[in-house]
Amino acid sequence: MHSKSRRTRFKTQPVGGVDVIYREAGPADAPVILMLHGFPTASHMFRDLIPLLADSYRLIAPDLPGFGQTKSPPRGAFDYNFDRLADVIEGFTDSLSLDRCALYIFDYGAPAGLRLAMRHPERVSAIISQNGNAHVDGFSDQWGPWEAYWRGASEANREACRPSLSLDTIRxxxxxxxxxxxxxxxxxxxxxxAYMARPGAEDIQLDLIRDYRTNVARYPDFQSYFRQHRPPLLATWGRYDPAFIPAGAIAYKRDLPNAEVHLLDAGHFALETHAGEIATLIRDFLGRVLPMENNGTDTFSMPENRMPT
Structure with a gap:
């Protein structure tokens, strides 16, 4: 393969009134991995992982509206909620004709990506969840201010969530x-x-914190999707995540008994310290499950059960 195709390229794709900035690397005809970042980061969270996989996969990592370099309308002209994030990603995949891809979901990227998966289950070849929660088991005891804001949209409850956006909390x-x-x-x-310090960024994020309650309400729907469509799933989880605890990774096995779960000695942003280990797990996993798509059926037969490590 030519080394040029392994280079990360930075592109723009208009989707309605949003200019989605995204990273792409790998051969154009290779299996696609759509990589959805979380809060408060952007596609730069994949900067170490992409070069490790670009020889074998076409990697596409967009910045979600309200994050990174993507240009989207201001509050009031655009509703910053998870349904709208999913709408933009759906339009993005349509624009790029991504009719089949593995989903890499992390943090906020999980509820956005799983909405897309429920809308178009035929497009999902596999799911890689890296600290991407879909079960209440995964919540730590650190969500008090957010849960209070979900229960009541008072200004006091909104302001109580603002420390979640601070420099000290992020770092x-x-x-x-x-x-x-x-x-x-x-x-x-x-x-x-730096992204969080931009004008208007905090209010967009506070809107998304308020709307996060809709993700929790959709967890039963996500779990029904898993049981009905049985996508091959790999969970690579930082075991010391202060927000999403390992029980959230293991919970996938209730809906997908053959899900593969690996607990890493890492935190929430496991790619910052364990990109090499995660790349190895992805190669092994996709190398086994993607060829099964050539058997002429829509049913996946997962390999033998993998216990958490």
Whole structure:
């Protein structure tokens, strides 16, 4: 394969009134992995992983509306909620004719990506969940202010969530908890902090925090999707995540008994310290499950049960 196709390219795709900025690498005819980031980051969270997989896969990582470099309308002209994020990603995949892909879902990317999967189950070849929650089992005891805001949209409850957006919380709690400080590059969290400091960014994020309650309400729907369509699923989970605990990874096995679960000695942003290990797990997993698509059926036969490690 020519080395040129392994280079990450930065592109723009208009979707309605949103200009989606995205990273792409890998051969145009290779199996696609659609990579959906979380809060408060953007597609730069995949900067170490993409080069490790670009020899064998076509990797596409968009910045969601309200994040990174994607240009979207201001609050009031665009509803910043998870249904709208899913709408934009659906339009994005339509525009790029991505009719079959594996989903890499993380944090906020999980409810956006799973909405897309429920709308178009035929498009999903596999799911890789890296600290991407879909079960209430996965919540830690650190969600108090958010849960209060979900129960009541008062200004006081909204302001009580604002510390979640602070420099200290992003750097030390979200990125730092459970991460080896000698392996944790400042590149990721400093860019996330810079994005959060832009005018209007905090109010967009507070809108999304309020709407996060709709994701929890959809968990039973996500789980029904898993049981009905049985996508091959790999969970690569930072076991020291302060927000989404390992029980959320293991819970996938209730709906998908053959889901493969790996608990890494990492935090929420496991790619910041364990991109190599995650790339190896993805190669092994997709190398086994994607060829099964050539058997002429829509039913996946997962390999033997893999226990958490």
């Amino acid at each position: 030390n709690w979200q990125y730092g908890t459970g991460a080896d400080p000698e392996l944790l590059s400042p590149d990721g969290y400093e860019l996330a902090i």
